Amino acid sequence: MPPYYNSIIRGVSTVMVSYSSWNGVKMHANHFLVTDFLKNKLKFRGFVISDWEGIDRITTPPHANYSYSIEAGVGAGIDMIMVPFRYTEFIDDLTTQVQNKVIPMSRIDDAVYRILRVKFTMGLFENPYPDSSLAGELGKQEHRELAREAVRKSLVLLKNGKSSYAPLLPLPKKAGKILVAGSHANDLGNQCGGWTITWQGSSGNTTAGTTILSGIEATVDPSTQVVYSESPDSGVLADKYDYAIVVVGEPPYAETFGDNLNLTIPAPGPSVIQSVCGAAKCVVVLISGRPLVVEPYLGDMDALVAAWLPGSEGQGVADVLFGDYGFTGKLPRTWFKSVDQLPMNVGDAHYDPLFPFGFGLTTKGTK
Template sequence: MTEIITGLQGEIPANSRKGVPYVAGKKNVAACAKHYVGDGGTNKGINENNTIIDRNGLFRIHMPPYYNSIIKGVSTVMVSYSSWNGQKMHANHDLVTDYLKNKLRFRGFVISDWEGIDRITSPPGSNYSYSINAGVHAGIDMVMVPLNYTDFIDDLTLQVKSKVIPMSRIDDAVRRILRVKFMMGLFENPLADLSLADQLGSQEHRELAREAVRKSLVLLKNGKSADKPLLPLPKKAPKILVAGTNADNLGYQCGGWTIEWQGLSGNDLTIGTTILNAIKSTVDPATQVVFNENPDADFVKSNGFSYAIVVTGEHPYAETYGDSLNLTIPDPGPSTIKNVCGAIKCVVVVISGRPVVIEPYISTIDALVAAWLPGTEGKGVTDVLFGDYGFSGKLARTWFKSVDQLPMNVGDPHYDPLFPFGFGLTTKPGMVRSTSAGVVSRGANVFSLISVSIISLLPFSLFI
């Protein structure tokens, strides 16, 4: 995943010194490796929680992405809200200064998270002067203070003047920040190059996003038996049903951190193509597409549909708002699956930021697709549903049967997943796609189960 650093900053020169930040030019941006360190291993997966693990485990599982980021010339590292064995990372001098800066020789700058130093105390901000002291002493060079910046500046200045915080600590922070700014050329070109603005949302970028969608989809089930697959779906059918809360909701497709922090519901958030509209533009013009968000079973049985596509899943969330101890699909998702798939051949497309509870419905579903958060390009989903491209994606995370199994990772004695890490069925494009009286004809469809041998799995928490 650290390859994205090169994509953002540019290819680091062969003779570059390890740990020194590198940005190639005006068309590149500084990358940030976050959230340092152990953010992906918090107790019960709760945001800003405590990562309980010994030093060897922390360095073996959670630290490798940071080694690689530094080698790639990453410019900044952001500290995590979380704690390690009870100590807040924003106050951890051992890991921020002694290890990251001194041992790994990282020469970029360390930045706090949004109001990160406030959270050193409980409740947040209850001893702001202490929090400033602890965060700056830990080795944070740039402090993200979105609101009470005057209080921060006044208190920091007072602590420096009274020598509670040594000037050498300030010099270190300034030196690191200036190093990155000089490397980026911000003094020669302080403003963004507006000639690049017309590339935002360009058709070229949308096509790339569409490709990313179709390659990331994971086919988890295809037919009640291997010799009777449902996918790819025929484009030419008399009448098909599209159901589910996520079928015609661009905000749900995109998830959180889309324009708004928590994202939004509906189609006014940004420009894109919903999965429903993608289906309508993909099927034969003579095919009637009926959309009913949450139909009852009688409606499904009485309308003579050839097949149904149910698009359901999670609502948008970001950070703590996404914490869940049950990981269930919100209502009316389960009833929609039951009503539709209990009455007609159906494919269920799950829109989610993570594996969710699906085991109770598996036997009812004919085909199941994990679409994650496909974003604005709904046609990336229909590209594979209707066979213009084959399914090729594999699970990057174990899909559990029940939350009672969690935490569960490859190699655990109790490893008994619904779908194992690396699982993904494949299909080939170019099949015969037609129906006669609602019966799917499947020419030379290829259906195969990829068996993956897992040697080791090192989960990591690097988001750039």
């Protein structure tokens, strides 16, 4: 809880409740966590908002007992309810429950007080519209430089060389010919993931930024020939390369659309890894929002980098691959060998991960 507590101390104004459950209790109905802990113990003074149709999902199936869901959600301490469709039903039912004293007026007063306090603090009654001049601040170079720095610091080096005595990284900028391959090497949408432009995001160069391929091309020596093939065939692989960079991973997704019981690298990622790494020394850069099954291919790779979702500034990946900056990132969670091990946490009796929590190899940078 320390990061959450620190944000509350610094004055965060809103907290959204998740769809998840804790010890079998839906978070949207969890009075202990929302009111007793967040509001009373942590002294949160802002307002709590539901997720999209969050109170509907208190029951299974959703909306099966809406009156109960309204009572449970508002009673748990949710101050603002996100009701995208059945808002008249919500208003009528809530009004009836307050009139019948099922939901006390004091709970409504508390919610209104919290919401108005945030709005007054933000000056929304004096200036209800955003400052249109701030639109020009979006995507400024200084912001992109900060995003690029975040990429550099978040990369986690999981393998570097088939032996500790022969590291592959950092890669030399000056080489005869190098190969860049994989579905995520030249795709901003894949780098950014879900909630980018649209809810689920999408593959393709849907926004402004730098792909990892572009970052590589801008970093290597002008004399280095960069060959790019998303899925190289035997003809491409027949050439001689000083090394190869394979960038593969998950497609964009958000929320339940990302549910996956297998957590495997989507095709053709595995075959690209095996074919390219069988033809040249290779580093695999994995783009994903979570650990994926990589053990079957780990022996084929010379190096492996978890890049997570680097966003629009793919140049940050190249900054570290080629040694301008060193690898410093550490795993924020345990990396499993197979999904059969899940759930797996530090301290488990049979804790046998592929890479433990906090793992991350380091290299030195030149800058």
